Amino acid sequence: MPLLLSGCFDRYRTTDSLCNDNPSLCQPLNLNDGQCRIQRTNLIWQRYNTLQMPTDEHKFKELKATKEYQFCLEYAARIEPTELKQRKTKRMQALYHSYESIERLNQELLSSQDPHIIYYRWGQGDKKAKQQFLALEGNKKLEHPELQLALASYYIGKNTVKTLDILHHSLSLYKPNDEININILHSLATLYYQQKDISAAYVWTNVATNHSQNKKQKMTSSLIKSQFILTSKERQRLDTIALNIIAALENGQYTRTEITAQY
Numbered sequence: 001m002p003l004l005l006s007g008c009f010d011r012y013r014t015t016d017s018l019c020n021d022n023p024s025l026c027q028p029l030n031l032n033d034g035q036c037r038i039q040r041t042n043l044i045w046q047r048y049n050t051l052q053m054p055t056d057e058h059k060f061k062e063l064k065a066t067k068e069y070q071f072c073l074e075y076a077a078r079i080e081p082t083e084l085k086q087r088k089t090k091r092m093q094a095l096y097h098s099y100e101s102i103e104r105l106n107q108e109l110l111s112s113q114d115p116h117i118i119y120y121r122w123g124q125g126d127k128k129a130k131q132q133f134l135a136l137e138g139n140k141k142l143e144h145p146e147l148q149l150a151l152a153s154y155y156i157g158k159n160t161v162k163t164l165d166i167l168h169h170s171l172s173l174y175k176p177n178d179e180i181n182i183n184i185l186h187s188l189a190t191l192y193y194q195q196k197d198i199s200a201a202y203v204w205t206n207v208a209t210n211h212s213q214n215k216k217q218k219m220t221s222s223l224i225k226s227q228f229i230l231t232s233k234e235r236q237r238l239d240t241i242a243l244n245i246i247a248a249l250e251n252g253q254y255t256r257t258e259i260t261a262q263y
Contacts, residue, residue: 015041018048025051028097029069030090035076039069056112060120063105070098115141119150145170149184156187164191168256176252180211199238200259202228206242207249234262 012018019026025047029040043065050058073095077088106124109117115136121129136142137151148170155163167188174180185208193201205228230238241259248254 012048015044018044022048022051028094030073030076030094033076033090035091036069036072039065039072043069056109056114056117059105059108060112060114060117063102063109066098066101066105070095070102073098115144115147119147143173145173145178145181145184148173149181149187152184152187156191160191160195164188167191171249171254172256174249174252174254177250178252180249182208182211182213185211197259197261198228198230199234199261202230202235203238203242203245203257203259206239207245210242210246237262 026044046062046065050062077091077095118129118133122133148166152163152166167184170184189201189204189208245257
């Protein structure tokens with residue numbers, strides 16, 4: 001795969017050169033329009049990758065790239081260009097083309113056995129896909145943090161113990177320096193708090209604060225942390241546990257940590 005992609009970029013240095021040789025990939029899009037340039041470029045290159053290797057994985061990436069392009073176009077199509085009025089028409093044509101592309105890709109992926117795609121179809125309201133996904137529980141195909149989080153989301157409100165087991169397992173699947181899905185950490189903190197396990201809730205709130213990506217998230221998590229009624233000694237002990245968990249996650253060596261209260 002790396003060799004194939006390297007060959008693609010060796011042959012085509014620019015998007016224009018790619019479009020000149022493969023007009024069907026680009027002509028239906030709003031070319032030479034400043035709106036949605038990044039999304040359009042990403043979609044064109046992903047279309048080319050799919051053309052070279054039409055696997056379910058590449059088609060799914062193309063579907064996601066098309067949806068990002070469509071989202072941008074839905075906003076851009078409402079903008080009245082100040083100079084060239086035909087640009088608005090071109091945007092609308094590109095928008096309709098994106099709808100058609102999404103419908104085509106959805107149909108092509110309808111029978112895919114890729115669990116990521118099955119979960120996507122479930123999220124789109126496909127009840128058959130929901131049963132397909134749940135039937136994979138315990139299968140190695142679901143041994144991926146995001147898929148385990150998806151499985152945990154099904155059991156939230158049905159089986160708290162099982163949900164916690166799945167969430168902890170999802171964290172053990174991360175490799176060194178992977179970006180941790182903050183929703184796993186927030187879910188752990190919330191579930192432990194609901195169980196009135198204040199020590200564990202505090203620790204996982206602490207871990208979530210460390211992995212927050214923006215100031216607003218960090219401020220919210222810090223405010224929540226300040227609401228826990230803990231002694232200074234207990235807070236210090238739990239902070240140390242949180243630091244150990246953070247280090248384990250960064251090193252891809254997380255194993256479930258049982259946190260007991262000591263007052």
